Amino acid sequence: xxxxxxxxxxxxxxxxxxxxxxxxxxxxxxxxxxxxxxxxxxxxxxxxxxxxxxxxxxxxxxxxxxxxxxxxxxxxxxxxxxxxxxxxxxxxxxxxxxxxxxxxxxxxxxxxxxxxxxxxxxxxxxxxxxxxxxxxxxxxxxxxxxxxxxxxxxxxxxxxxxxxxxxxxxxxxxxxxxxxxxxxxxxxxxxxxxxxxxxxxxxxxxxxxxxxxxxxxxxxxxxxxxxxxxxxxxxxxxxxxxxxx
Amino acid sequence: xxxxxxxxxxxxxxxxxxxxxxxxxxxxxxxxxxxxxxxxxxxxxxxxxxxxxxxxxxxxxxxxxxxxxxxxxxxxxxxxxxxxxxxxxxxxxxxxxxxxxxxxxxxxxxxxxxxxxxxxxxxxxxxxxxxxxxxxxxxxxxxxxxxxxxxxxxxxxxxxxxxxxxxxxxxxxxxxxxxxxxxxxxxxxxxxxxxxxxxxxxxxxxxxxxxxxxxxxxxxxxxxxxxxxxxxxxxxxxxxxxxxx
DNA sequence: GAGTGGTCTAGACCACGCA
DNA sequence: GCGTGGTCTAGACCACTCT
Numbered sequence: 001x002x003x004x005x006x007x008x009x010x011x012x013x014x015x016x017x018x019x020x021x022x023x024x025x026x027x028x029x030x031x032x033x034x035x036x037x038x039x040x041x042x043x044x045x046x047x048x049x050x051x052x053x054x055x056x057x058x059x060x061x062x063x064x065x066x067x068x069x070x071x072x073x074x075x076x077x078x079x080x081x082x083x084x085x086x087x088x089x090x091x092x093x094x095x096x097x098x099x100x101x102x103x104x105x106x107x108x109x110x111x112x113x114x115x116x117x118x119x120x121x122x123x124x125x126x127x128x129x130x131x132x133x134x135x136x137x138x139x140x141x142x143x144x145x146x147x148x149x150x151x152x153x154x155x156x157x158x159x160x161x162x163x164x165x166x167x168x169x170x171x172x173x174x175x176x177x178x179x180x181x182x183x184x185x186x187x188x189x190x191x192x193x194x195x196x197x198x199x200x201x202x203x204x205x206x207x208x209x210x211x212x213x214x215x216x217x218x219x220x221x222x223x224x225x226x227x228x229x230x231x232x233x234x235x236x237x238x239x240x241x242x243x244x245x
Numbered sequence: 246x247x248x249x250x251x252x253x254x255x256x257x258x259x260x261x262x263x264x265x266x267x268x269x270x271x272x273x274x275x276x277x278x279x280x281x282x283x284x285x286x287x288x289x290x291x292x293x294x295x296x297x298x299x300x301x302x303x304x305x306x307x308x309x310x311x312x313x314x315x316x317x318x319x320x321x322x323x324x325x326x327x328x329x330x331x332x333x334x335x336x337x338x339x340x341x342x343x344x345x346x347x348x349x350x351x352x353x354x355x356x357x358x359x360x361x362x363x364x365x366x367x368x369x370x371x372x373x374x375x376x377x378x379x380x381x382x383x384x385x386x387x388x389x390x391x392x393x394x395x396x397x398x399x400x401x402x403x404x405x406x407x408x409x410x411x412x413x414x415x416x417x418x419x420x421x422x423x424x425x426x427x428x429x430x431x432x433x434x435x436x437x438x439x440x441x442x443x444x445x446x447x448x449x450x451x452x453x454x455x456x457x458x459x460x461x462x463x464x465x466x467x468x469x470x471x472x473x474x475x476x477x478x479x480x481x482x483x484x485x486x487x488x489x490x
Numbered sequence: 491g492a493g494t495g496g497t498c499t500a501g502a503c504c505a506c507g508c509a
Numbered sequence: 510g511c512g513t514g515g516t517c518t519a520g521a522c523c524a525c526t527c528t
Contacts (some may be wrong), residue, residue, distance in 0.1 A: 013505070024497045032485075033527060041494060052518045057495085066490075074525035091489055099435060186489045189342060192437035192455035192480040210437035210455045235437040239460075242487055244336055244431045245311075258524070260497060286513060297499045302514085318514045319506035497523070504516070 017058045020049050024059055028068060028079065029221050031180050038076040039069070066184065067220065082183075087170040091186050091218075094141070094233060095241040102141045102238060106169045109137035111162045113155055120152050123217055123228045131155040133162055138202050139169070146238060148202040149231040157181060157226060172218075175226070182221040182243060189215045193232075203234050211235050255440060258412055262303045262345060265294050273313060274322065274466050276425050283321040284314070284347045311429065313466065316350040327418040327428075336417070336431050336463075339386070339484040347483060348388045351414045354382035356407045358400055358423060364395050368462055376400040378407055382445050384414070391483060394476040417463075420471070425438045427466040435485060438477075448479050456480050 003234075016164050024045075033039055039060075040048070046056035060077055061070045070078045082090075094102045116124075116132045126132070135151040151171070153161075158179050161167075167172050175181040200207040212235045218227040233240075269290075275448075278284055285293070291301035305322055308314045312335075315325045325331075339347045361377045363370075370469040371377070380396040387468075396416070403424050406412075413419050420426040438458050443451040457480045478485075 015504095017516075022275050043494090054519085055517060058516090060495095071495060072526085074493080074527080076494060091488070094435070095330045097436075125313045155348050184490070188489060189340070189484040190435060190457065190484050191342075192457045210439050212435065237277070239434040239436045241432070242489075244338070244433060244487075245429070262497075288513090299500085300498060304495090304513095315513060317507085319508080319512080486513060491528090492526105495524090495525080496522100499521080500519095502516100502518080502521105504514105506513080506515095508511090 001230045007097075014124065016051060017239075020051055020055065021059045021062065023049070024063060024208070025068070025221065028063075028182075029182070033079050035079050035176055036080045038078050041076065068182070068184065072093075082170070082173040082176045083168050087172045091172070091183070091216075093240050093242055094147070094238050096237065098237050099241070101241075102145060102146070104139040104141055105143075107138045107140045107145065109135060109167060111135050111164075111167070113162050120228060124152070124154060124225045126154060133158055135167070135171075137167075141238065145203045146234050147231050148199060148233075149229055150184050152228045155225065171227075181226055183226065184219045184221050191215075192235075195232075201230055203232070205234055205236065209234075209236070212238075212240055261296060262300050264301065265296055266304045266307065268294070269308060270313070270466065273308075274425075274427070278324050280324050280326045280421055283323050287319065313427065313429065316321075327415070327421045331416045332415040336428070336461075336487050338362070338487055339483050341482065342484050344486070346486075347391070349384040349386055349392060349414065350388075352383045352385045352390065354380060354412060356380050356409075356412070358404055358407050361399075365473060369397070369399060369470045371399060378417075380412065382412075386483065389479075390448045391479050392476050393444060393478075394474055397473045398471065416472075421427045426471055428471065429466050431461050431463045436460075437480075440477075444477055448477070450479055450481065454479075454481070457485055458481075459485070 028228060039045065042053055042060065046053045049056065060071065064071050067080055070080045072078070088103070089101060091106060094104070096102055111133060113131055113133050116130050118124050120126065120132055121128065121130070133153050133155050137149055137151070138145050139147045172183045175183060180190050191213050192210055195203065195205055195207050195209045195211050197207050199205070199211060200209070203211070212233045214231040214233065216229045216231070217225050218229065221227045266434070267488070284290065287301050287305065288296055291298045294301065297380070305314060305316065309316050312325055315323045315343060317323070333348070334346060337349060341347055356378060358376055358378050361371050361375050365371065365377055366373065366375070378398050378400050381392050382396070384392040386392070417428045418488060420428060437455055437459050440450055440452050440454045440456050442452050448456070448481065457478045459476040459478065461474045461476070463471050463474065465471045
């Protein structure tokens with residue numbers, strides 16, 4: 001078992017399963033297996049890595065808990081797919097009051113590449129000369145405009161994304177399948193604001209109505225800040241639903 | 246190992262660790278050990294329950310993941326305490342924009358017992374004749390009023406709570422230590438509203454300002470809906486921060 | 491029946507906290 | 510030095526899926 005150095009603050013002791021974990025994460029991040037593809041069996045992987053099945057299991061179980069893998073008894077271990085369904089509901093928290101999840105449909109969008117601005121460089125850890133892709137789009141719920149958002153991503157990570165004919169409703173499955181970027185977490189900050197004239201037009205509500213503004217930074221498997229998204233959402237019959245544990 | 250019946254939809258097969266898990270949860274819920282108290286060691290518990298140490302470990306680890314227990318290497322396994330710090334930041338999500346957690350201080354409160362109303366009975370699964378305790382309070386952040394909330398709890402679960410001289414800032418540690426009720430999860434729904442005259446007065450902001458309204462139902466270890474709380478929060482320099490995974 | 495993940499065991503040794 | 514949780518192993522058997 002090769003030693004693996006790290007920059008964390010725990011220099012002294014590094015359990016075996018932690019080292020194996022890092023190896024597997026790196027292999028997944030490098031795209032050794034495609035989304036939906038099966039990994040070798042527990043036993044095989046354990047043999048390859050030179051550890052016991054129990055240790056390998058611990059690794060695969062924790063990766064499953066982080067939703068990077070999926071295990072199905074009797075079938076195998078698979079790279080988790082950000083399917084439409086899953087990608088949509090994992091990070092899209094809007095719902096109808098009382099609980100039923102709201103399903104957004106794609107409406108209008110525009111994409112352009114431009115130089116980065118200071119706040120974006122801070123949010124996404126970019127250098128002065130980095131370029132970004134700016135996506136603005138509106139999404140509907142139940143046929144009515146509901147979400148108006150501005151999405152900023154580093155151009156370097158998504159080459160020529162602006163040349164695509166159209167973007168899917170769930171960007172994160174596109175990030176995964178076309179650019180090899182797995183979104184594993186998102187930090188969101190919510191505040192209440194009054195609808196501006198632009199909001200009013202995009203969301204077909206009265207200017208001055210209260211709206212929810214959601215500021216999100218999405219983080220990849222490699223712990224890189226990959227996307228900054230600001231969503232402005234109608235709050236008349238929609239709520240942001242979250243379960244705290 | 247005694248068989249334990251359940252009402253879930255998995256009637257056929259019931260792993261050992263699941264049965265042990267349920268036993269330990271019941272014992273914790275019944276207050277067999279006090280908050281902060283140490284449980285017997287893994288080995289001892291395993292012997293008592295008639296299972297291997299590995300199986301016992303699986304049980305204790307999953308209870309730790311659910312924040313019901315805490316394990317400290319070299320010291321032991323303890324009933325998790327809803328200390329001020331922890332209880333505060335586990336469910337109180339308000340922060341300053343950019344990330345730093347905001348610390349609320351208790352300001353004004355009033356408590357009274359009254360008959361339950363229809364919406365409360367729906368939210369908390371109460372019967373027609375059940376009485377509730379209503380707590381209204383205002384909390385400050387950085388010395389300024391920031392949160393104005395209405396809390397409704399079933400009177401039956403919190404006998405004579407209304408006779409206490411004052412309530413702590415973190416109600417959930419009170420629920421745990423004085424009434425044996427562990428809050429383990431909370432469902433929150435957020436929306437944006439305009440400050441009413443009452444909001445304006447309580448929060449010292451202008452009427453018509455946008456505010457965040459947080460509707461929470463807190464759930465106990467026994468999966469009982471224990472508290473319904475509506476918080477109205479200033480949104481001028483505070484945000485609701487959450488990490489989605 | 492063969493292959494996979496899921497459970498369970500028994501035992502060894504390591505890291506940590508404390509007296 | 511002892512007791513605790515944390516890691517690691519080797520092997521058995523069970524439940525599920527597919528052929």
